[in-house]
Amino acid sequence: MSQRGKKYLLIPSVPTPNGGLHLGHIGGPYLAADVLARYLRMRGAEALVMSGTDSYESYVTLQAAKEMRPPDSVCHAYHERIVNDLEVMQISMDEFVNPLSLRWNAVYSGWHYRILQQLQDAGSILRVNENMPWDPVRKMYLAGCWLQGKCPQCALEVTGYFCENCGAHFRPEELSHDSGLLHREVTNLFLRLQDICRLSETGIQPEIESSYRQYLNRQQGMLRLTANNPWGLYHDDESTLFNYGFIFAYFLMLGEIASQRLHANENAFSADSSIITIACFGIDNAIPFLASVLGITNACAEFKPFDYYLANHFYLLEGRKFSTSRRHAIWVKDFSGSEKLITDCVRYYLSSINVRENQGDFIMSEFKACCLRMMDCVQRLVIPALQQIADVPITAIGADMMEEMESALARQEQAMRPVRYLPQTATDQVEVWIQSGEGHAKADGNAFWWLKGLCLLVYPMMPHLGQEMWFALGYDGAPDSLELSRLPERRVRPLEMRIVSIQDISLDRWTREVMCHAG
Numbered sequence: 001m002s003q004r005g006k007k008y009l010l011i012p013s014v015p016t017p018n019g020g021l022h023l024g025h026i027g028g029p030y031l032a033a034d035v036l037a038r039y040l041r042m043r044g045a046e047a048l049v050m051s052g053t054d055s056y057e058s059y060v061t062l063q064a065a066k067e068m069r070p071p072d073s074v075c076h077a078y079h080e081r082i083v084n085d086l087e088v089m090q091i092s093m094d095e096f097v098n099p100l101s102l103r104w105n106a107v108y109s110g111w112h113y114r115i116l117q118q119l120q121d122a123g124s125i126l127r128v129n130e131n132m133p134w135d136p137v138r139k140m141y142l143a144g145c146w147l148q149g150k151c152p153q154c155a156l157e158v159t160g161y162f163c164e165n166c167g168a169h170f171r172p173e174e175l176s177h178d179s180g181l182l183h184r185e186v187t188n189l190f191l192r193l194q195d196i197c198r199l200s201e202t203g204i205q206p207e208i209e210s211s212y213r214q215y216l217n218r219q220q221g222m223l224r225l226t227a228n229n230p231w232g233l234y235h236d237d238e239s240t241l242f243n244y245g246f247i248f249a250y251f252l253m254l255g256e257i258a259s260q261r262l263h264a265n266e267n268a269f270s271a272d273s274s275i276i277t278i279a280c281f282g283i284d285n286a287i288p289f290l291a292s293v294l295g296i297t298n299a300c301a302e303f304k305p306f307d308y309y310l311a312n313h314f315y316l317l318e319g320r321k322f323s324t325s326r327r328h329a330i331w332v333k334d335f336s337g338s339e340k341l342i343t344d345c346v347r348y349y350l351s352s353i354n355v356r357e358n359q360g361d362f363i364m365s366e367f368k369a370c371c372l373r374m375m376d377c378v379q380r381l382v383i384p385a386l387q388q389i390a391d392v393p394i395t396a397i398g399a400d401m402m403e404e405m406e407s408a409l410a411r412q413e414q415a416m417r418p419v420r421y422l423p424q425t426a427t428d429q430v431e432v433w434i435q436s437g438e439g440h441a442k443a444d445g446n447a448f449w450w451l452k453g454l455c456l457l458v459y460p461m462m463p464h465l466g467q468e469m470w471f472a473l474g475y476d477g478a479p480d481s482l483e484l485s486r487l488p489e490r491r492v493r494p495l496e497m498r499i500v501s502i503q504d505i506s507l508d509r510w511t512r513e514v515m516c517h518a519g
């Protein structure tokens, strides 16, 4: 089905500017948004991807304390680092906001205060007295990442208001401490949530929907809007706006920017907007995302929630969680300066791991085998086929070839539906197509069309290879799969791409390092 005339806004989660990104971060929300957006554009849609850093996440202050510099300087530095990391992985952003920048500062806070006012006017805000742990030495409340104790649900050590172990969300006073802490009574604002939420046909997994309902029950349908963290947008002398509670205010700002870029008359989240909105996030962000989006749109009828939610489970690395503190990770910056075919392979391999239904595992030997398979395909099939057809006129596509191509692209379409996004079935399709190349790539009449099919199938996951093949086949612009039988504007030319040998990849070094930390 053609996507012509349709407009999309994809928003992957907003990263905390307190460090660089590793492949576990990239493989989840960012890669999903980029792959899906490229696919939709290939089908004729206008699709924008927008996000930004989450400056007022409390972990920024922890990093600031470690580096002994002010939080805003930490934010600016890691914002730049994250921008670079996204570029290295060819995750293209139509806007990536730094909320502390001169350009966006006022717009960002404007949306927050506007939504706070609207929630107040709608009578959706509760004032709640709570006992906040207070550190008399440092003269600060222990909020966000400074709050530590035992989870009220599973009794494991936790930091903040969320337990990574059991998924519980709780209020600060519910934490238990071995050593008694001083408390002070404070008043905070909470948003009253409705228990009616229509999430069917939005792509959300049933297990996430049920944990959201559990959260509503346990928290009596309340979402925190202010916290006693000194780092944040000012609310009163003791509290600031809570970044997670207001995450949808941030998205509304992106919705406004998107509507201008798409020449639409209203915000992408306006109740009657025709722009299709897609949120991409890790499962750890699912509860706050859903609560803020559904809570605010429920209270402010002029806005609609996202049309689709793409949540991913975590990636493991060789069977264990990616971990910054244990140095068990592969960092994006290690790929800067490496050949684009390698970052293409990283994206392709990450896409082939199913993190939609369960956690997935990044295995070094599998990744290496994947790189070898792709390089072999380019060297043994793609390059010779391009040479072979360079000087002969291209014949129109035959009926059999057309049928094969249409059915492969239909399976790709099946994999790229926002309501059930399963990129690993798209990579499976690439593997099948490569197999068929053993015959087609060498047959005069079919070589061109086999190459075109490969180009269209790999492009969302491997944008560099896909784009270069598109140009080599004689087409202009970005790959599109709207009229399969369309002949190119120009003559076929060789692939303009440096083909690396496997020795050029520092795979063995990473394998050694990862294994060493794993052991």
Ligand SMILES: [Zn+2]
Residues within 6 Å of the ligand: 151, 152, 153, 154, 155, 156, 163, 164, 165, 166, 167, 168
């Ligand atoms: Zn727990």
